[in-house]
Amino acid sequence: MGILWFILIFISLTGNGDAQGPDSCHHEGGLCRVGNCVSGEYLARYCFEPIILCCKSLTPTIAKS
Template sequence: MGILWFILIFISLTSHGDAHGPDSCNHEGGLCRVGNCISGEYLARYCFEPIILCCKSLSTTTAKR
């Protein structure tokens, strides 16, 4: 029965069209995280929807003249 749940979770993670994968997230400056983004980050998209999030850090830099 445990193997059946593992297969169902795997199929669920790979079947979503909105997930772009960890390579795409890392290429755009984000990190894949399980559960929630940490303080100072925001949800940019999903690495594997709905469990693994692609989090990017909030940009607080200002342009100096």
Template structure:
């Protein structure tokens, strides 16, 4: 019966929310942060909901040619 609880917890964690993982966040120009975004950033979505956030910069970065 104890193993059943582990299976239920695992399934609930893998299917929770709209978390997309760190690769998706980094690909779109964001950074995964624990707790909260720093000054000058906003919460775009979650890397791993609800603790690890995908934060993006408020100002767009300009690429130098």
């Protein structure tokens, strides 16, 4: 019975809302975080709604050549 709940939770997380997954979050300079974004970051969207957030830095990072 426990495995059934796990499968149901997994299906609901992957098929919910406008979550686009970790690849698109990383591609746009964000990080996937569980729970809350850390200080200095904001919620851009969800990696897996509603638990795993795509957080981006408030200040843009400067790439050095």
